Amino acid sequence: GAVVSQHPSRVICKSGTSVKIECRSLDFQATTMFWYRQFPKKSLMLMATSNEGSKATYEQGVEKDKFLINHASLTLSTLTVTSAHPEDSSFYICSARKTGIGNSPLHFGNGTRLTVT
């Protein structure tokens, strides 16, 4: 159990366009999901906390108008990279924790490799 699915796994887009990434918890409900970004050979950097039915909480330095997060249901959160630029090229990974469980591991999707040309 505790499977997190991310789609697409890879996407290439042109500068100035927007890209939407979906994160689904397949066999559990998640009130909270987390979006991370990872550069090559680097660690995961938390971008924002996605809260079902309310606004996302962004980490310092992350532009909320650039990275739009919507958590419309207990099993789906989306990250939209708006007006993408080449520097937005990265590996984006979402994660989720089963609702109601405190100190427990986050379950991660397999990431989305975004390339902006």
Next chain:
Amino acid sequence: GESVGLHLPTLSVQEGDNSIINCAYSNSASDYFIWYKQESGKGPQFIIDIRSNMDKRQGQRVTVLLNKTVKHLSLQIAATQPGDSAVYFCAEGMGVQGAQKLVFGQGTRLTINP
């Protein structure tokens, strides 16, 4: 500040040997720690976790040790196998229970030599 760091960026061990990966953290208020394994092009995979009221926890071939006095965390992998080759991250739980976010360390690349 809040940080979770690792002493060694790379580690090579012979197949069958034991390996130890270390991690230092700076937030003494953190009460939950996790080790993840990440293979190339994939998301992190949970290995083992430990709460701050414990100093040792064992799983299958893995042991996590927590030393709160010196804010140090380690992952021991016994009888390493080729499939253990990956990048290992420690992560530190911060925030209110149920909404804790995880802050990741820099990662250690473990290579198992045949």
